[in-house]
Amino acid sequence: MNFKEDRLLLLDCTLRDGGYYTNWDFPEDLLISYFELTNQLPLDYIEIGYFSIQKEDYHGAFYYLPQKVLEKCCDRSIHKLAVMINEKEVSENDCSSLLENAKGYIDLVRLAVKPENLERSLKLGKRIKEEGFEVALNLMYASEWQDNYPGKEILQQINEGFDFFYLVDSYGGMFPDSVQKCLAYLKSELTILIGFHGHNNLELALANSLAARNSGAGIIDSTVLGMGRGAGNLRTELLLSVLFKEQIIELDLDVLNSISDIFEEFRGKYHWGTNLPYMVSGIRSLPQDAVMSQVKKRFFSLNSFKKDISTKKEPVSENYKFPKFEKAILIGGGDSVKSHCEAINEFAENEKNILIIFASSKNVTCFSESSNFQLHFLAGNEGKRLQSQKEIKDFSNRIAILAPDFFSTLTYIPENLEKQSIKLKSKDFDQKYQRSMTALILQFCLKHSIKELFVTGYDGYGGTMTKEELELFEENSRIFEDFKDELKIWSLTPTEYSLDSRSIYTLI
CATH class of the missing domain: 3.20.20.70 (Aldolase class I)
Incomplete structure (x- = not known):
């Protein structure tokens, strides 16, 4: 040569x-x-x-x-x-x-x-x-x-x-x-x-x-x-x-x-x-694996990615004082929520002083008439999904919790929650979990003295999983394992995760 x-x-x-x-x-x-x-x-x-x-x-x-x-x-x-x-x-x-x-x-x-x-x-x-x-x-x-x-x-x-x-x-x-x-x-x-x-x-x-x-x-x-x-x-x-x-x-x-x-x-x-x-x-100029993960695993809109994070309006400080709770129900996006919706609502109504937390906006209509205090954890396009749920008429008992800046996405705030939104601070959360909404919520619960968490809608993906589903399942499994000694976590409905179970029908 x-x-x-x-x-x-x-x-x-x-x-x-x-x-x-x-x-x-x-x-x-x-x-x-x-x-x-x-x-x-x-x-x-x-x-x-x-x-x-x-x-x-x-x-x-x-x-x-x-x-x-x-x-x-x-x-x-x-x-x-x-x-x-x-x-x-x-x-x-x-x-x-x-x-x-x-x-x-x-x-x-x-x-x-x-x-x-x-x-x-x-x-x-x-x-x-x-x-x-x-x-x-x-x-x-x-x-x-x-x-x-x-x-x-x-x-x-x-x-x-x-x-x-x-x-x-x-x-x-x-x-x-x-x-x-x-x-x-x-x-x-x-x-x-x-x-x-x-x-x-x-x-x-x-x-x-x-x-x-x-x-x-x-x-x-x-x-x-x-x-x-x-x-x-x-x-x-x-x-x-x-x-x-x-x-x-x-x-x-x-x-x-x-x-x-x-x-x-x-x-x-x-x-x-x-x-x-x-x-x-x-x-x-964002990490390509992070963008692909957000889109494929967490279904964020491509429109939500921006280097300099901002929101439509300045959110309320995290110092906002909402009622104190010792128990909460965590609602995921799985089908088990709709299958057992009536029983979960009855349990929440009987408890009264129990907080409802949404990790996804997919199942919010099941609780559209609930009088329980409700938190909507939002990142990317979840706020648009929430706003599209026309069955929700009363937003007075709801607060939007906006993901911290290390999620690297713009967060859309529903119009009815613009004055009822809290932007979380990056310094208050362990970033080793990166963009996991589940980890964010569990850390939030500990920070706000919640002792017992009832989980539904974390069903798993069945026998055949895509690469992204498998990664998300393994990620959530590690997160639940990491927090089990600090927070009592119960699954109310069928799940493939290794969680302690309490059937919803034994609690109503």
Whole structure:
């Protein structure tokens, strides 16, 4: 293979980025073909996976890269080999054990770094470089940098401690002009090679990569068929074809066709690539897995996603004093609510001083005539669903509880509850549960001294579940388990969750 002098360096990270779909396991025959074919392509680096500390969940061989895997990759590839380390998970003390088996096999170690951890990452990068590796600093979330670029002083330290500095468009939200502007600033301060890693949410991965190249970037990432998390990456075959057209590289197109063919089965199985939710994540600079989760698992409207959270009107402070309750009924969206609606209403009426909490607006009409105090937990489009329930005539005994800002969605407030709404504060809730309305409600109950919670409408999904339903079921199961020691939780109606049961018909 012949190259022009000072040409663009190319890094294929299919095995590392594609591992998000395969859990970092790949069939042996595919690996053999992948290395045989990439050996015939004008690439410089093959990134084969992660060096990671041990996790509780299962991750495959290319997430941990034990020595035998490293040996096989090194034997099979003529190119330099790279790995990635998630900086947030690894300390300087972890370096020796992580890199112990890498010497002689790995050439480049790349650090994935959040902007807020940039300064901290310098020590880790220096430590890795002292071990004899090339080191790249991959700074994420570039579409959010705007004019808040890394300062000149810290860039000087990066010059001294790293071999590459990567601009990473994590949300796939950049445009060529913003790439050019960013590169112009970085080139004025950095003497090391600048790289670009683009995601394809807005189908601009190629345009942005070429803009980076034309603005002085010296190394570009890509993956076969764009295989990568969410919307995927710049396609290796597309980038190579463009460089071939520009007569920058020589290329055997049949080899390129063959390597594409061996990943087609994966694409048919995992369906990576952009779609409307991923486009929304790009234009809003929001995590793509979060947007997809909200849409598929929690049925939020795409219109509700916005980076700067606001509501139609300033909500009432959370200091609003509503009556004190020791018991509550939590109403989910399952069919069991309607099946046992009359009995649940009778139980609530007999108790009187019991709070009704809606995690979903699906079953509110069952309680349209109830005199019990009612809380509607709202995020995204749930408020519109509530407003559409024409059977509700009296809103005087209802309050809208608006999700905190870390839910990352606009919240629509029903017109009848605009003056009866409480916006929860992020600082008061554990964000490890992220956007779970169930976890939010259980934390709210504890905060407001509720001792006993009766649950209905958390039915489960039956024997066959979609991927999203399974994830939501497992998430809710973990949440109920986490709170069972602090809050007494009873299921009133049939459920697949592991909850203590008290039949509604024994309570009326």
